[in-house]
Amino acid sequence: MNKAEILYRIKNIASQKVKIAFSDIDGILRGKYIHKDKFEKSIEQGLGFCDVIFGWDCNDKCYDNAEVTGWHTGYPDAHATIDINSYREIPWENDTPFFIGDFSNDEKYAAATCSRSLLKRIDAESKKLGFTPLFSQEFEWFNFQGTPSEINESGFENLKPITPGMFGYSVLRTSLNQEYFNDLFELLSKFKIPLEGMHTETGPGVVEATVIYDEILNAADKAILFKTAVKEIAYRHNFVATFMAKWNKDLPGSGGHIHQSLWDNHLEKNLFYDANTSSGMSNLMEHYIAGQLKCLPEILPMFAPNPNSYKRLSGGDWAPRTLTWGIDNRTASIRAIPGSQSSTRIEMRVPGADTNAYLAMAASLAAGLYGIKNKLPLDTKAITGNAYLSNSGNRLPDSLEKAIRKMAGSEIANELFGEAFVNHFTRTREWECRQVDPNDEYWELKRYFEII
Incomplete structure (x- = not known):
């Protein structure tokens, strides 16, 4: 499906929620449910997602040696982008729509912390x-x-x-x-x-x-x-x-x-x-x-x-x-x-x-x-x-x-x-x-x- 078809499908499904996820540095998916109206806006504008996912470990303990984010930055939101092409539905969650995102449009995190953004850069070089x-x-x-x-x-x-x-x-x-x-x-x-x-x-x-x-x-x-x-x-x-x-x-x-x-x-x-x-x-x-x-x-x-x-x-x-x-x-x-x-x-x-x-x-x-x-x-x-x-x-x-x-x-x-x-x-x-x-x-x- 193209972008218009995906958005139409989500707008017309019974579920009011969409699940989104981002990978942290360990490859652990961090995400949440958002209302499908917010999702539609996020596709066009992006959305904020707390950058603590790049400032803590696999047990949610905050690094004491990170420079990109930490207590010294106050853990602000990073600008996240949802990849419309990653659309799939979760069959064991009543076909809840699901998308992967990354931080490729946020220079600070794309360069240092976002593993999906790193792969996209090397793929583009290839x-x-x-x-x-x-x-x-x-x-x-x-x-x-x-x-x-x-x-x-x-x-x-x-x-x-x-x-x-x-x-x-x-x-x-x-x-x-x-x-x-x-x-x-x-x-x-x-x-x-x-x-x-x-x-x-x-x-x-x-x-x-x-x-x-x-x-x-x-x-x-x-x-x-x-x-x-x-x-x-x-x-x-x-x-x-x-x-x-x-x-x-x-x-x-x-x-x-x-x-x-x-x-x-x-x-x-x-x-x-x-x-x-x-x-x-x-x-x-x-x-x-x-x-x-x-x-x-x-x-x-x-x-x-x-x-x-x-x-x-x-x-x-x-x-x-x-x-x-x-x-x-x-x-x-x-x-x-x-x-x-x-x-x-x-x-x-x-x-x-x-x-x-x-x-x-x-x-x-x-x-x-x-x-x-x-x-x-x-x-x-x-x-x-x-x-x-x-x-x-x-x-x-x-x-x-x-x-x-x-x-x-x-x-x-x-x-x-x-x-x-x-x-x-x-x-x-x-x-x-x-x-x-x-x-x-x-x-x-x-x-x-x-x-x-």
């Missing part, structure tokens, strides 16, 4: 170079019995996954909770987040799903909404879904792998594919991979944003820790998947399920474009065998503290994203490191289990 990025994120997440209140009241002890044991690709386990899995597939599709596939992963109560690819901004919207939608659908079945990178040290972590390719601006040709090379990979694809390898250590917090993220990146359990690439090798950080004109792509395997999709996709694309613009050669060989055990690639930083220090002083990061963003983002990650409580063995579950 298109100016003649490339349309097609992306998709796949998620692994664990599901538990109980309500948020019950789990919190239990002190996060004796958590009960919805299925027992290690049983990846299980036909049996999906039958056990058939109504839940049916709801996930069907309701997500109605919410304009169609799934390419969904299956159990190895671990108790863990599921993996891949969202069908799209142009990068739409793909990031879908990824952000996927996590919130899954949590809301889980509530309906008295389950709680967690996207923590590593909720249990003895079980595999939860990945948020990002599939990506570049096409011409008419979407007619996959620019990563070259039938005349032995590998099927174009020079452009090689430059893109080289750029990601070059930039990855400099911008790692955008792929691994929390202290808990680095427990997943410990080597093994399907999560990489070396700066490596390989052809269809799931132990490398970057998995090149050469194939046909329609399927050739790469899979970035570093991100966990705890990422902000806008930031992770922006980082992936910006790093790849860096390689293309600088014509970086792919001078490291594709790794074969187990990259977890390899010494051929440099190790990624093994803690958020180390990763922050590298990004905060990185000329590459400032070039890719701007000093304002790098300064604000690394300060929020420094704050996150200070929230570690070594005296409480459950601090990560209390902080991240339901929210992240």
Whole structure:
């Protein structure tokens, strides 16, 4: 539907409310209901939204080190814009109209804090170079019995996954909770987040799903909404879904792998594919991979944003820790998947399920474009065998503290994203490191289990 058709539909539906949401720096949706009359005005004029969403953490505790906003600014309204093209209806809320917004028209917040605005800038740069990025994120997440209140009241002890044991690709386990899995597939599709596939992963109560690819901004919207939608659908079945990178040290972590390719601006040709090379990979694809390898250590917090993220990146359990690439090798950080004109792509395997999709996709694309613009050669060989055990690639930083220090002083990061963003983002990650409580063995579950 075009803008006029959407506004006409909303004006004539029975519901008096519209739901809007904006992503904070952690990729958590912050929003509210507004009257549909206010919505119509907001489409033309924008609306004010309290900038505290950029001044507090995932537990609503205000940063003490942020410059953009804080007690020193009084937390004023930022000028928000609703994206009319993000329209969808929430099928589990009586088809309530829903829209995503951002702060692209407010220079202060667009430059430093708004992750969706950052992705839009990098996407525009890509298109100016003649490339349309097609992306998709796949998620692994664990599901538990109980309500948020019950789990919190239990002190996060004796958590009960919805299925027992290690049983990846299980036909049996999906039958056990058939109504839940049916709801996930069907309701997500109605919410304009169609799934390419969904299956159990190895671990108790863990599921993996891949969202069908799209142009990068739409793909990031879908990824952000996927996590919130899954949590809301889980509530309906008295389950709680967690996207923590590593909720249990003895079980595999939860990945948020990002599939990506570049096409011409008419979407007619996959620019990563070259039938005349032995590998099927174009020079452009090689430059893109080289750029990601070059930039990855400099911008790692955008792929691994929390202290808990680095427990997943410990080597093994399907999560990489070396700066490596390989052809269809799931132990490398970057998995090149050469194939046909329609399927050739790469899979970035570093991100966990705890990422902000806008930031992770922006980082992936910006790093790849860096390689293309600088014509970086792919001078490291594709790794074969187990990259977890390899010494051929440099190790990624093994803690958020180390990763922050590298990004905060990185000329590459400032070039890719701007000093304002790098300064604000690394300060929020420094704050996150200070929230570690070594005296409480459950601090990560209390902080991240339901929210992240």
